Amino acid sequence: MTLITNHLPTAELQALDAAHHLHPFTNGAELETKGARVITRAKGVTLTDSDGNNYLDAMAGLWCVNIGYGRDEPAEAAARQMRELPFYNTFFQTTHVPAIALAARLAELAPGDLNHVFFAGSGSEANDTNIRMVRTYWAQKGQPEKNIIISRKNAYHGSSMGSGSLGGMTFMHEQGGLPIPNIHHIDQPHWWSEGGDTSPEDFGLERARQLEQAIEDLGADRVAAFIAEPIQGAGGVVVPPATYWPEIQRICDEHGILLIADEVICGFGRTGSWFGSTTLDIRPHIMTVAKGLSSGYAPIGGSIVCDEVAEVINNCEFAHGYTYSGHPMACAVALENLRILDEEGIVDRVAQHSGPYLQQKWHGLVEHPLVGEAPIVGMMGSIALTPDAATRAKFAGNEGDVGLICREHCFQNGLVMRHVGDRMIISPPLVITDAEIDTLVERAWTALDLTHAQLKQDGLL
Numbered sequence: 001m002t003l004i005t006n007h008l009p010t011a012e013l014q015a016l017d018a019a020h021h022l023h024p025f026t027n028g029a030e031l032e033t034k035g036a037r038v039i040t041r042a043k044g045v046t047l048t049d050s051d052g053n054n055y056l057d058a059m060a061g062l063w064c065v066n067i068g069y070g071r072d073e074p075a076e077a078a079a080r081q082m083r084e085l086p087f088y089n090t091f092f093q094t095t096h097v098p099a100i101a102l103a104a105r106l107a108e109l110a111p112g113d114l115n116h117v118f119f120a121g122s123g124s125e126a127n128d129t130n131i132r133m134v135r136t137y138w139a140q141k142g143q144p145e146k147n148i149i150i151s152r153k154n155a156y157h158g159s160s161m162g163s164g165s166l167g168g169m170t171f172m173h174e175q176g177g178l179p180i181p182n183i184h185h186i187d188q189p190h191w192w193s194e195g196g197d198t199s200p201e202d203f204g205l206e207r208a209r210q211l212e213q214a215i216e217d218l219g220a221d222r223v224a225a226f227i228a229e230p231i232q233g234a235g236g237v238v239v240p241p242a243t244y245w246p247e248i249q250r251i252c253d254e255h256g257i258l259l260i261a262d263e264v265i266c267g268f269g270r271t272g273s274w275f276g277s278t279t280l281d282i283r284p285h286i287m288t289v290a291k292g293l294s295s296g297y298a299p300i301g302g303s304i305v306c307d308e309v310a311e312v313i314n315n316c317e318f319a320h321g322y323t324y325s326g327h328p329m330a331c332a333v334a335l336e337n338l339r340i341l342d343e344e345g346i347v348d349r350v351a352q353h354s355g356p357y358l359q360q361k362w363h364g365l366v367e368h369p370l371v372g373e374a375p376i377v378g379m380m381g382s383i384a385l386t387p388d389a390a391t392r393a394k395f396a397g398n399e400g401d402v403g404l405i406c407r408e409h410c411f412q413n414g415l416v417m418r419h420v421g422d423r424m425i426i427s428p429p430l431v432i433t434d435a436e437i438d439t440l441v442e443r444a445w446t447a448l449d450l451t452h453a454q455l456k457q458d459g460l461l
Ligand code: PMP
Pocket: 062, 122, 123, 124, 125, 127, 156, 157, 158, 159, 229, 233, 234, 262, 263, 264, 265, 290, 291, 301
């Protein structure tokens, strides 16, 4: 058998990869022809590939490496924990110190009376937990028929059967029989692409009131919960109009609907507070967390649950759990990550310095002829590419073609920026310096120039 290491030539690694590795969200045929990008190491905000190229990672991996790459402390915490107790479960009346410590720390950090944590291995698993938990909650309260969960089109909540059903991505639903029953989707508060002539404020109210309409249509006695990301991430970093969340909160309160905030991206400093719910003044009953919880150094997620829901759930044996619920190594790594975020003042710095600095630079991109809007909150932002900002026009041809062109120019200029349709999105490590922010925005501008030139050349502008 070949010894497969970093030292093999890229083409050989790519061929082995295409032969044996099935990738998430990847066209397998393209793997054969183009080959995968092989990332070999990373430090701070910089990735290095197998050909020695460096990239500024404006996506923090998959929105997760909040403390940046290459920190020793989580590695040491993992090694210490693995030597002491590499695994034990938290089923059947058992626990261990890392799970206790992490649950207690999350209860301290989380707003309001979100004082209880059910651990999972990922955001998808945590949202699956939420589906079963809210349905069990109402069943325990004698209302088992209150089991519909309302979510939104173009939301992303994970890839498992449950979480993929909560999500509102139709291209995902087309594969594998999603959604599962009793998930209902309303429209998203995406003013740029769907707002027409309505003002953002009115549009925010209109979209929020779809929740009220859905509750009335389905019956409040049938609706268990509403789930949403405070700011949609994978949907394109969609910042809702300011009127949206206060109205959603009112509707959930008045109709007795549980509110689940999916904080998988927004949590742990991304929006300039520990949680997006704090930034946007949302009072959820449950928050889904993952990603920034460990900065991606270990796979871990969870549901942070309020006193009332926890009390009801604790009245029965909740027949749910994962082998790796509260995995000791992952908990130890997450604790170390939370310590770094806190003691190094990273979350405060996003609120007070680096967030505003990035925002000011990012907003400057609207001066580019291809850019229509450049919303950003904390350190998650997007730009809408458009042939005409005044009318918020879409490009002729397939949605996403221009975004893809722009993304390729980003890569070629040492920048990892993702595209969602014809929106470009960023979510950099929170430790990004001012000089690195300057580089990020300069490279984005260059990629936009090159995209513009290519569109002109191809007669698309
Ligand atoms: N919720 C949100 C808001 C997400 O962005 C994601 C992942 N991108 C998930 C849930 C799923 O998390 P995971 O990939 O860890 O299962």
